[in-house]
Amino acid sequence: MTPQPPPEPRNADGETRRVGVEIEFAGLPPQRTAELVQELFGGEVKVLSPHRLKVTGTRWGDFGIELDTQYAHPDQDMVDAEEAVDSEWERMRRDFHSRTRELIGDMVTGLVPTEIVCPPVPWDELDDLDALFEALRRHGAKGTEASLLYGFGLHLNPEAPSLEVDSLLAYLRAYLLNAAWLREQIHVDITREVLPHANPFPRAYALKVLDPGYAPDLDTLIGDYLEDNPTRNRELDMLPLFAHLRPDFPHELFHNRLVKARPTFHYRLPNAQLSESGWGAVTEWNRWLEVERLACTPETLAERGAQYLARHRPSAPRRWLIRLRRWVSRQ
Numbered sequence: 001m002t003p004q005p006p007p008e009p010r011n012a013d014g015e016t017r018r019v020g021v022e023i024e025f026a027g028l029p030p031q032r033t034a035e036l037v038q039e040l041f042g043g044e045v046k047v048l049s050p051h052r053l054k055v056t057g058t059r060w061g062d063f064g065i066e067l068d069t070q071y072a073h074p075d076q077d078m079v080d081a082e083e084a085v086d087s088e089w090e091r092m093r094r095d096f097h098s099r100t101r102e103l104i105g106d107m108v109t110g111l112v113p114t115e116i117v118c119p120p121v122p123w124d125e126l127d128d129l130d131a132l133f134e135a136l137r138r139h140g141a142k143g144t145e146a147s148l149l150y151g152f153g154l155h156l157n158p159e160a161p162s163l164e165v166d167s168l169l170a171y172l173r174a175y176l177l178n179a180a181w182l183r184e185q186i187h188v189d190i191t192r193e194v195l196p197h198a199n200p201f202p203r204a205y206a207l208k209v210l211d212p213g214y215a216p217d218l219d220t221l222i223g224d225y226l227e228d229n230p231t232r233n234r235e236l237d238m239l240p241l242f243a244h245l246r247p248d249f250p251h252e253l254f255h256n257r258l259v260k261a262r263p264t265f266h267y268r269l270p271n272a273q274l275s276e277s278g279w280g281a282v283t284e285w286n287r288w289l290e291v292e293r294l295a296c297t298p299e300t301l302a303e304r305g306a307q308y309l310a311r312h313r314p315s316a317p318r319r320w321l322i323r324l325r326r327w328v329s330r331q
Contacts, residue, residue, distance in 0.1 A: 001282040003126045004289055007296040008161035011263075018120035020157030020264060021129060021281045024113035024272055026150060027142040030065045033114055036135050037063045061119030067112055113152050114141075120159070123285065130280035143274030144189045151191040152272040153198065156284055157264040158292075163245060165218045167295075169209070171265065174295035175236045176206045177304050182235075182269060185287055189271050198235045198268040202228050207313055210305040218245060226251050232258060237266035 011017050028036075034045045034053040043058040052066040121129050144152045161167065179200060192198060205228035208214060216224060222242045230253065232239055243254050243261035253259055267288060273279040294301055 001127065001130070001278060001280070001286070003123055003282045004286050006123060006158075006161075006289055006292045008292065009123065010161070011159055012162050016122045016124065017159040017161060019123050019126060019159065019281070019285060020120045020155075020262070021118040021126075022115060022155040022157070023118075023133070023136075024115050024152040024154075025136060025141040025143055025274055026113055026146065026152070027140045028114055028136065030067060030114050032139070033116060033136075034063075034065045036139060037065065037116070037132065040131055040135060058119065060121050060125075063119060064115075064117040066115055113150070120157070121281075123158075126281045126285055130282055133274065133280035137274055137277070141274050143272035143276075144192065145271070145273065145275050148191055150272075151189070151195040151197065153192060153268060154270040154272050154281070154284055156267040156270070156281070156288060157240070157262065158267065158285075158288065159264050160241060163263060165216065165221055168218075168241070169214075169216070169221060170295040170298070170301060171291065172236070172238070173210055173305060174291045174301060175265075176201060176209060177301070177308060178291050178294060179235060181290065182287060186270055186284075188269065192271060196231075196233045199231075199233050200235055203312060204228060207309065210308055212302065212305065219249070222246055222249055226253070232256070233268075235267070235269040237268055240264060240266045 006017065009017060030051050030053050031047075034055055037043070037055045037058075038045050041055070041058040041060075041063070043055045043063070046054045046056055048054060052064075055063040055065070116132070118129065118132075142150065144150050160171070183200075188198070205224075208224065208228070222245075225238055225242065229238075230251075232253070239253055239259045240262045241264060242249065243259050244263050247254065247261060267284075270284040270287075273283075294304070
C-alpha cells in the first residue's frame with residue numbers, strides 16, 4: 001500500500017514531515033523481535049536489560065523494543081543511585097533488583113505485550129516500514145483480534161506541520177469532527193473500548209473548541225485541554241506536543257515520565273490488526289489524513305463545526321438550567 005501525501009507534506013523548517021510509529025503485540029519476545037528489526041533494517045542490537053533492547057544505527061535511527069510493563073525492567077533511578085555508591089552491599093542490592101525484575105519479565109512474557117517504538121520515519125517511506133509488520137505476521141505475532149485479553153494498539157505520532165496555535169487548533173477541531181468516522185472505519189476492538197487507553201473527548205470539550213468564537217492563545221489552549229482532559233488516555237493525546245511547546249507549564253502531567261515531549265500529535269486510536277494481510281502503518285496513516293485534509297480546508301472545517309454545534313449544543317433554556325444547577329451545587 002502506498003502512503004498518500006498530506007496536504008502539508010513539510011514541517012516549518014521545510015523538511016519532509018516524519019511519523020513515529022508504536023506497535024504492541026503478543027507472540028514474539030523482545031529478543032526475537034529485535035533480531036527481526038535488525039534483519040530488515042540493519043543496525044546493531046544492544047541489550048539494555050533482559051527484556052529491553054535497542055536496534056541502533058538503522059537508516060532512520062534507533063528502534064526500541066521491550067515488554068510493555070515497567071515491572072519487567074530495572075528502575076533506572078534506583079540503578080543510578082546505587083551506582084553512585086560503590087560498595088559490596090549496594091552491588092548486591094543492585095544485582096538482586098535486576099534479577100527480580102528479570103524474573104518478573106520472564107513470568108509475564110506472553111501476558112503483557114511486546115512493544116516496538118520506531119524512530120521517526122518520513123511519511124513517504126512508511127511503506128518501507130510496513131515490511132516490519134509483514135515480518136511480525138510471518139513469525140507469529142498476534143494482534144488485538146487474537147484474544148479478548150489483547151487490548152493492543154498502534155500509535156501514530158505525525159509531526160505537526162506548524163507549531164502556531166491557529167494550526168494546532170485547526171487540527172484539533174478537525175480531529176474532533178472526524179473522531180466518530182475514524183472509530184467506525186477502524187472498528188475499535190471491544191477490549192480497547194473498555195480499557196481507558198484511547199478514550200474519546202468529552203462532548204463539553206468538543207463544544208468549547210468548535211465554537212467559532214474560541215480563539216485561544218497557546219497557554220489558554222493548553223489550560224482548557226487539561227481542564228477537560230487531565231489524562232494521557234485520549235484517542236488524540238495532545239500532551240507530548242504541549243509538553244514540547246511549554247515544558248515548564250504548571251501541571252503535574254508535564255512532569256510524568258510517560259509523557260514524552262515531541263512536536264507531534266499522539267494518535268492512539270488504531271487497533272493492532274496483525275492478522276489482517278496488508279495492514280500496517282500506511283493503512284492508518286491514510287485514514288489519519290482525513291483529519292489533515294479537513295484541517296487544511298477552513299471553509300469546510302467551519303461549516304462542519306457549525307453543523308456539529310447545531311446538533312449537540314443545548315438550547316438556550318437548557319444552557320440556563322445547566323448553569324443554575326452548577327450554581328446550586330456550589331452553594
